[in-house]
Amino acid sequence: MRRFSATFSVTICAALAMATSAAAGPGARPTPAADHHQHLFSPAAAAWMSSSMALAPIDADELVAQLDAAGIGRAAVLSAAYAYGAPSRKVDHEYGRVRAENDWVAAQAARHPERLVALCSFNPLKDYALRELGRCATSPGFGRGIKLDFAASDVQLDQPEHVERLRRVFRAANAHGMAIVLDMRASRALKRPYGAEQARVLLEQVLPFAPDVPVQVSHLAGNGPGFGDTPAREALAVLAEAAARQDPRMRQVWFDVAAVVRADLPADEARRLVRRLRQLGMDRVLYGSDAPPGHALEANAGWDAFLRLPLDEAEAARVARNVVPYLR
Template identity: 55%
Template structure:
């Protein structure tokens, strides 16, 4: 559960942001990073009474309404079944079922929600699931990959080879890509400049026709206290500043990164990176409504409290990813 200090800081941040007129005058056009949790997923992670609980489309729309947000991208968490440390009976069957459950939920609000198909890109069934989702009326818009959960290691040639197949197929089907790029923290996988350059130079050229959204500002969240993630963002930001063509379709969501407890130093770092990559490439997102994460309204208040200009905040609020247009 959130600490008492976190709750107190949040309680202070919300009225300050609203008093400044920021959160009211410039509500985000969309939340670009949301999740739903099926009963099956909650059973899989064995969350317990104090952990994450099922989240339906009805729940999510309620959170969006409270924040004054009209639309959201819903990233299927079917990739959780493919976590390498898990042994799952009929794993691919469960992945398909989770993606289909997410699609059915989103179909209740077709004008507001758009679903992304989820899977572990290293699995033998990954391309088959991408093809299946590409033909699905609710899942054809994009795919979500979680490199940390799937233990993707960008320094490994065999992993890059698998990812190249996924990127080519996604581009062929004009499916956007959303990727939790942060390498596994629990496994202490390397993450920094080498991984950023591998992603930028080996994978992005294969996605020339689709948006690629790097989640959590290349980190994991909550918070921006992750030096390796800031190093990855430095590589992306410098490439963007030089108008590297591999950054043309690259976007960055800020889900759960700006928090009420962010230090002034980390807030300045985050603002610096936002300005380097360009505010037009920054997408608001808030992540799943778990006990340790903020709801969309709270997340926007925390973001609006960063030392950005009013014009910059309004620009981010108005940004809408191509897959939602």
Template identity: 50%
Template sequence: MKRVLRSSLALLALVFATATAAADGRFPRASHHQHLISPATAALWSSDPLAEVALPQPFTRLLAARTAAFGDPAALARLYDEDALFLASDQPGWVRGRVEIGRRLAGTFGRAYRFTAVGYERDGTAGRIAGYLTRGDGDAARHFAHVLLVLRKGDDESWSIATETILFAPPRTTAPMDADRLIADMDAAHIERAAVLSVAYLYGDPRRQVEDEYARVRAENDWTEAQVARHPDRLVAFCGFSPLRPYALRELKRCARLPHTKGIKLHLGNSGVDLRNPEHVARLARVFAAANAHRLPIIVHAKTRATDYGRQDARAFLDDILPKAPDVTVQVAHMAGSGPGYPAFADEAFEVFADAIARGDPRTRNLVFDAATVVTMDTSPETAERIARRIRQVGIERIVFGADLAVGEDGNPPPRQAWAAFRMLLPLTDAEFETIAGHVLPYLR
């Protein structure tokens, strides 16, 4: 119930913010960070739900009892071990004990649901069931969470739940998004121009095994180019690839010849770039130098996979990478974080750039930052104050609006709502918002 209430309040706040932005008539002229998704990449990003499996009768009876006990703390408690453990992804931590678990479960869900089992194990007195939490039947069935139950068989031969974990996320499904839909979103936000950043770098993610990788990278970049060509007066393309792959410089050179491609997009985290690895730094530096030689602006997702990403990585970028592209715009995405939100690691990295700008470091002459998904409806007043302070520290003229990829009701909102949240929650002046809204970087002019 609390989860439903939080979602409802966030939705109401977003509606109010959008209405406020519309009322004052201030919308950004350009979005400097948007994505499209081809059908091929949508398939790559999606995870088809696993098929339901039949369970042994004792497990079937246990799940039936768990379903029938919906909303009844006492009935739920009887299905768990005395010292059982429970964890849900939207709650603060583990819950111990059947009575407390019964209470917690009874207050967690607003509507009834059922279990869809996709796998199980049974070994003597121990068992496990993996599956989904599901609502609806037939074609209307929708999985809204993943669940794992660890079971224990008692002396009376009955099975009970020893541990339950719930991840409130459906199987990932991504729909394609083409230029026509983006233009509609832009029109709703009164946005004139947008940079479309190819997600071809996804195919170079070392965590994936992709056949014909470079061919698929080229295909995604070409698809993005073709989509942008349908609206050449509104959109420009940025070519994507992993800077660590052997084809990186070849693809950069090829993209430089595409008529609607104006720059390159690099995603250091997705590509597995380690700014503490000299070989990675050297490869990335070569890509920056090549982009500079071809006069291609660079948009870079600077957040790496380092668990302690922050100052050290930003300093490496400032010292070893940025100087290789002195003549083109270098746009650091998400204000040096990864979005959505602005966590401490993003602020730590951003501070390095802010300090360099404050002392007049010439390497930062063409350095700008997009604020894509930095502000969400979950942004606290304290975080909003910190973001505003950092924006003023680097100078309003270095901050541009972006909305990233609208990926459904539980993901990034479309540009109109993204701007509304930014406008509503940040403690900037009307003049400062107007300046940011009016920014159009040279690659979009």
């Protein structure tokens, strides 16, 4: 059983990033050691998901080329297999398709084992959720983490049955030593309730069931773009306040900025965002780009946008060095 330390150790990638910055001297542009939010899409998944968004397949070679263009060493590859479990659509052989997409992502990441770490995914409300988690935990291609998407899976934190199913998944992930990457924003399309109340449920009723593994809250508790989503800001405030008071339930919780920091972020949103990042603590803020297929320089452009925030050099360098344990 794998266990993760909450103490930030320095990986080879992070050490190289720090050495490069130090050699260049003060004012040098830091480079992220890792991109904590990337995706690969098989041809089958891209076709399935294209009914709601324009997607094209992307494989590991394309992603590594994108990382090379940005000077980024490693990336978390988050499977999109959860899309087959979306309750808004029905598909034949659903669980078989979930397995196939997860396996395809794992096989792609295995082509670049020093660069990519694959995380499997599924709808946590499905009857097969624990079975797939267990399968991924024993697969050599996974075993390091899972990815959950509340909006796509229509998870509602104000529904007791949903909370209980989440607890089971968190407990199982913890038992297997698997990190959890979590898109916690409830569905906008279905107008599900979301905000401070739902964040408190996560903090008080779900996080305690995975105390020993990293939990990465994606998109700063929203889903982007930008920082203008008021319910997401309210949810993030609850978690940031808990982090600031050193709530033990936040000991293993990190936050990625994927899709939130954009080049066109208004100045007032940028200042509000920086205040919240400082409240979270820069040592738990992770760079992620969530680059869509066909945008070869998105990882680099996303980091350029992050560096435009009104942070000081030490804060930007801290985020660049941060690498969550499952990527080390």
